[in-house]
Amino acid sequence: MTRVDMVKGAYILEMLSSNVREEQRGFKDYRKIRIDKDFIPHAEGSAKVKIGETDVLVGVKLGLDKPMPDKPEEGNLMVTAELLPLASTNYEAGPPSPESIEFARVVDRGIRAAGIVDTKSLFIEEEKVWTVFVDMYVLNYDGNLFDAGTLACMAALMHTKMPRYEDENVIREGNLSRLKFGNVVTSCTSAKIRNKILLDPNGLEESVMDARLTIANDEGAVRAMQKGLKGAFTAKEVDSLIEEAFEKSKELRNILNNIGD
Amino acid sequence: MRKIVVPGELLSDKSPRGKDIIIENGKAYATVMGVYDDQKNSFVPLEGPWYPQSDDLVIGIVEEAKLTTSIVDMNSLYKGLLISKYSDTNMESGDIVEAIVRDVDETRTAVLQRPRKLFGGKIIDVKPTKVHRILGREDTMIRQIEQSTGATIKIGMNGRIWIKGGDVALASKAILQIEEEAHTSGLTERINKMLTEGKNNK
Amino acid sequence: MSNPANKPELIVNGKRLDGRGLDELRPIKITSSVLKNAAGSSFIEWGNNKIMAAVNGPREALPKHTQDPDKAVIKCRYSMSPFSSIEEHGSSRPSRRSQEISKVIREVFENVAMLDYFPGGEIEIFVEVLQSDGGTRAAGITAASVAMADAGIPMRDLPYALSVGRVGDTLITDMNKIEDNYSDADIPMAVCPRNDEILLLQMDGTLKRGEFGQVFEKIKNAGKVISKLQTDALKEPYINIMKKYGGL
Numbered sequence: 001m002t003r004v005d006m007v008k009g010a011y012i013l014e015m016l017s018s019n020v021r022e023e024q025r026g027f028k029d030y031r032k033i034r035i036d037k038d039f040i041p042h043a044e045g046s047a048k049v050k051i052g053e054t055d056v057l058v059g060v061k062l063g064l065d066k067p068m069p070d071k072p073e074e075g076n077l078m079v080t081a082e083l084l085p086l087a088s089t090n091y092e093a094g095p096p097s098p099e100s101i102e103f104a105r106v107v108d109r110g111i112r113a114a115g116i117v118d119t120k121s122l123f124i125e126e127e128k129v130w131t132v133f134v135d136m137y138v139l140n141y142d143g144n145l146f147d148a149g150t151l152a153c154m155a156a157l158m159h160t161k162m163p164r165y166e167d168e169n170v171i172r173e174g175n176l177s178r179l180k181f182g183n184v185v186t187s188c189t190s191a192k193i194r195n196k197i198l199l200d201p202n203g204l205e206e207s208v209m210d211a212r213l214t215i216a217n218d219e220g221a222v223r224a225m226q227k228g229l230k231g232a233f234t235a236k237e238v239d240s241l242i243e244e245a246f247e248k249s250k251e252l253r254n255i256l257n258n259i260g261d
Numbered sequence: 262m263r264k265i266v267v268p269g270e271l272l273s274d275k276s277p278r279g280k281d282i283i284i285e286n287g288k289a290y291a292t293v294m295g296v297y298d299d300q301k302n303s304f305v306p307l308e309g310p311w312y313p314q315s316d317d318l319v320i321g322i323v324e325e326a327k328l329t330t331s332i333v334d335m336n337s338l339y340k341g342l343l344i345s346k347y348s349d350t351n352m353e354s355g356d357i358v359e360a361i362v363r364d365v366d367e368t369r370t371a372v373l374q375r376p377r378k379l380f381g382g383k384i385i386d387v388k389p390t391k392v393h394r395i396l397g398r399e400d401t402m403i404r405q406i407e408q409s410t411g412a413t414i415k416i417g418m419n420g421r422i423w424i425k426g427g428d429v430a431l432a433s434k435a436i437l438q439i440e441e442e443a444h445t446s447g448l449t450e451r452i453n454k455m456l457t458e459g460k461n462n463k
Numbered sequence: 464m465s466n467p468a469n470k471p472e473l474i475v476n477g478k479r480l481d482g483r484g485l486d487e488l489r490p491i492k493i494t495s496s497v498l499k500n501a502a503g504s505s506f507i508e509w510g511n512n513k514i515m516a517a518v519n520g521p522r523e524a525l526p527k528h529t530q531d532p533d534k535a536v537i538k539c540r541y542s543m544s545p546f547s548s549i550e551e552h553g554s555s556r557p558s559r560r561s562q563e564i565s566k567v568i569r570e571v572f573e574n575v576a577m578l579d580y581f582p583g584g585e586i587e588i589f590v591e592v593l594q595s596d597g598g599t600r601a602a603g604i605t606a607a608s609v610a611m612a613d614a615g616i617p618m619r620d621l622p623y624a625l626s627v628g629r630v631g632d633t634l635i636t637d638m639n640k641i642e643d644n645y646s647d648a649d650i651p652m653a654v655c656p657r658n659d660e661i662l663l664l665q666m667d668g669t670l671k672r673g674e675f676g677q678v679f680e681k682i683k684n685a686g687k688v689i690s691k692l693q694t695d696a697l698k699e700p701y702i703n704i705m706k707k708y709g710g711l
Contacts, residue, residue, distance in 0.1 A: 004334050007322045007355055011383040024430075040513065040594045043546040053499040057593065059546025082555060085540065086517035086589040088500050093540050133552040135545050137593070139515060140498045172549060263710065265698045268575075268612050269620030269657050283577075283619055290657070292577055292617035294697060307701065308503075308615030310521060310581075338521045338535075338584045369523065369583050390615070444701060445710040 002090065009207035016196050022204070028244060030147075030200045030251070035155050035259050044172065045160025045179065047259075049152035052202055053142035055087075058134060058152040060160045062179075064170060065131035067123070075122020075129035079108035081136040081149065088141040088203075102228070104136065107149045107187075109224040110216030114185035116157055121180040124165050132160075132179070143202040146214045146226075147252075150187040154256055157181055185223055186252040187216035188245040192231050197241070199248065213238065215245040219253075263298045265307070265444075266291045273302055281306045296444050307444060311389035311419050313339050313362050313371040320384070320417035321373075323356040333358060335419045336386050339371045347374040357384065357423060359415050379415065382425030385433055387440045389420035394443040395436055402449065406435050409456035431459040470645045473630045479642065486636045488625075488685050493606065493696035495613045501589075503614025505696065507606035510639055511596035516606035517589045518614040524585035535581035539569035539588040541603055547595040549640075564600050565590075571604055571624075571653045571662040577617040586616055597640035601625045604653045604663065609693050622662055623689040624653035627681045629668065634677060636685050652682050656690045659683060 015021065025031070031052030040046035045060035065076055081104035083091040091097075096104075111117065111134075122130040134157070136149045160179035164171040191201035191209035201209055210231030216224040222242060227233065233241075266272065269290055272282065276289035277297075282304060283290050291297070293309040313319070313335075321333035321341045331352040333341030341360065343352060352358070357380070360373035387395065396403050396416055407414055411427025414436075424432050435452055442448055473480060483489070489510030498504040501517035524530040529538075541564040545553045557565075572588060588611070590603035604624035611618060628638040629648040643649055648668030654661055661679075670678070 003324055003355060004322050004336075007357060008384045010381070014381055014383075022430075040544075040546055042511065042549040042594045042596070046546065055498070059544060059593075061546050061552035063552045082544075084589070084591055085587070086498060086501050086504070086515065086519075086591060089519060093542075131552075133545065135555070137544055137591075139591075140500050142499065265701045265705075267621055267694050267697050268618040269655070270694075271657075280580075281617060285619075290619065292619060293615050294612055294701075306615075308613065309617065310615060312580075338523060338581055340523070367582065388615070442704055442708060445705050445708040447708055451708065 005207040009204050012204050012208050013194065016193055021198065022202065027196070027198045028248070030248075031202065033151070033255055035151065035255065037155050037159055037259050044163060045156040047152050047155035047159070049148050049155060051144055051148045051151075051200065053140055054144055054148045055138070055140035056145065056148040056152045057137040057139055058149070058156040059137070060156045061133045062130045062163050063133060064124075064165070065129055066127055067129045071119075073123050074119040076131040077108075077112060077117050077119060077134070078131060079111065079134045079136070079153065080104050081107070081138065083138045083141070087138045091141070102226070103145050103149060106146055106214055106224065106226045107136065107153055110150055110185050110187055111153060111157075113223040114183050114216070114218045116154070116181050116183055116185055118180045118182060128165075141203060143204075143206045144189050144200050146189045147187050147200065150185065150216060151252065151256065154184060154186065155259060158184075158256065159261075183218050184253050184256060185216055185218045186249045186256070187214050187224075188241075188248045189214040190241055190244075192233060192237075197237065199244070213241055215242055217245050217249055262300070263296050265294065266297050267294055268292050272297050272304060273299060275302055277302045277304050279304055280312060281309060305444075306390045308388065309390055311337055313337070313365050313419070315362055315364050317362040317418040318416070319360055319362060319371070319373065319419045320379075320415055320421040320423050321358050321360065321419070323352050323354050323358060326352040326354045326356075333360070333373060335371070335417070336421050337419050339365070339369050341373045342370050343373050343376055348376050350376050350378060352376070357382070359417070359423070379423050379425070382423050383429050383433060385422050385424070385436065387420045387422060387436065389418065391440045391443045392416060392418055392420060394448070395422075395439045397449070402439065402452065405453065406432050406456065409460060410435070428459070431456065434459070467645075471641070473642055473645060474633055474635070479635065481639065485633060486681060486685065488637045488688060489639065491689065491692055493609055493692050495609050495696045496700065501610070501614070503610045503612065503616070505606045505609035505613060507602050509598065509602040509605070511594060512592070512599055512602045513594040514599060514603050514606050515591045515593060516603060516610040518586065518607070518610040518616060520586035520614075521581040521584035521616070524583060529585065530583045533582055534578035535576070535584035535586055537569045537572050537576065537578070537586050537588060539565045539572070539590070541565040541568055541590040541592070541600070543592040543595060543599070547592050567663050567665065568600065568604055568607060571622055572607065572611060574662050575618040575620050575622055575655065576611065577619065580617060595640070597638055597643040598626050598651070601651050601653070605689055605693060609696055612697050620655040620657045621690070621693055622653050622655050623686050623693060624651065624663060625682060625685055625689060626651035627678045629670070634674075634681060636681050650678055654682060654686055656686060
């Protein structure tokens with residue numbers, strides 16, 4: 001975060017003191033969400049998600065792999081994130097930053113804990129399993145990567161084709177079945193700025209937020225949480241944000257279930 | 262006829278002048294996107310950086326304040342330099358400042374003078390090529406926006422704009438619309454209409 | 464990479480595997496100003512290639528030792544997403560290939576950009592290949608040109624790029640991945656449309672003596688189409704607003 005970002009963000013504080021957000025957005029409103037599924041036909045699954053001007057592309061590839069020693073009959077899932085330098089002048093090319101690692105791991109935890117990918121279905125034969133590579137590519141940053149990333153991963157995984165392994169060849173084209181998935185997870189991220197809490201922070205709001213809370217849940221349960229930055233939440237606040245996440249996630253699941261086949 | 266041109270496009274044999282034009286074998290070519298008017302033989306750039314000149318008003322943000330000098334971010338390759346002997350205002354990093362370019366040296370530094378601190382407000386960055394249109398002829402456009410919205414607006418030639426008070430949201434909406442439609446005709450009427458409607462919707 | 468035994472018949476009765484004629488380009492679509500945060504950007508869909516290009520600057524070159532007191536420096540990153548290929552999951556870490564391509568792209572724009580306007584500055588060019596199907600460097604340069612103009616970086620021309628290849632005795636324009644894998648030569652070029660100067664030239668395979676002239680004719684012919692698409696992508700947003708409100 002540069003000094004210029006922080007000075008620009010100071011206006012957010014000015015507005016919040018009279019209970020207003022940019023573009024008259026409500027405190028519990030998402031920006032406009034747009035999902036383009038199958039954006040990368042070369043990948044087994046893909047989706048591009050825009051929340052406002054935040055733009056995240058996810059590509060899913062499956063590859064042959066060895067199982068983990070402790071789970072010989074299960075395949076693997078790997079979620080990574082690239083904060084591309086074209087997405088923000090604050091991003092640099094090079095090894096992953098702590099921010100991008102946190103982003104990938106939080107999204108990964110939600111997907112894993114909710115059992116989105118049935119890793120047992122990725123078993124092929126002894127010492128041979130599929131690894132599902134889920135790569136998040138941030139094309140433009142304007143806040144709330146977590147929710148956009150989770151949505152994009154879900155939209156991609158829900159439409160991922162399952163390659164076939166035949167005669168020691170991987171067949172990625174033709175008539176293929178779908179990757180088995182049995183659940184839908186979404187996340188809701190809120191920012192705490194001074195004593196106000198607002199859903200789906202944009203870039204300017206994130207430049208002045210004191211704390212951030214991401215709650216990933218499916219219909220039945222909370223599946224992952226991550227509190228970020230140095231500010232604090234009270235237990236009461238967390239409790240009400242969990243309630244809010246259950247309510248809001250209905251909208252998000254609705255969007256996911258309505259993007260067609 | 263006015264036409265939109267791209268870098269490398271031939272303008273005319275009777276070369277217009279300008280920083281955004283190169284002459285090769287007696288012919289003039291655009292180096293940035295712009296509007297070329299063959300009757301007036303004029304070229305107005307649509308894209309391109311700001312090249313600071315003496316007397317330009319700028320809006321900047323103090324990046325680093327030292328005892329005798331302060332460095333000012335101007336959303337540009339050029340850094341602003343405030344030297345305390347040209348000013349009796351004490352700067353701190355993070356201050357928003359309005360100032361005048363005194364002169365520009367070859368090391369990408371614009372020495373600033375007559376700085377004034379601005380407090381609070383909203384900052385937006387627009388394309389520097391659109392600033393003239395946002396100001397309007399003899400500043401008429403920006404006066405109109407100030408009048409209709411009750412906002413105070415400062416416009417830097419560097420493309421940075423500061424807005425405070427009144428209906429900030431409507432004022433910045435109007436400015437962004439001018440940026441987008443700067444090359445069209447009838448803009449003043451459209452902006453007036455938009456401001457009136459925006460006010461009535463309150 | 465490609466087993467010659469599996470080589471398909473690339474040209475049958477003057478038609479190629481995907482139904483194209485010998486000199487026919489794949490469908491190309493260019494959109495400018497697609498990313499909010501970059502100073503300039505463009506998205507190109509060229510056959511099955513999907514590439515995002517973005518440009519930032521000019522701003523102060525950092526770290527300081529990279530500055531040139533006489534002119535701006537260009538920093539270029541060409542990179543391929545791990546999901547870009549129809550084959551295996553790849554690595555997005557810079558390979559020797561992507562570093563070489565980054566260099567030759569940079570050199571194209573070092574030629575056309577007015578770098579001496581911005582001493583000590585830097586201009587960053589990003590070419591992110593999201594999906595690849597042969598000819599990504601050409602498509603990437605074509606897109607980067609549009610992004611440079613969109614960012615307002617002064618240039619003396621708007622270069623385009625494409626590749627011509629040879630299959631047996633036949634020259635073909637704009638090879639896709641399969642053609643590239645089994646062709647006898649691949650010759651990507653970047654050219655200034657105004658004076659036909661060649662800014663990028665690479666070749667691998669076998670080019671016959673005396674054949675280059677023909678290759679360049681094909682490049683120039685298809686280049687006219689590509690140039691027009693670049694120009695239209697840049698002008699269209701402006702012209703659409705002018706059509707709506709007047710000003711032409």
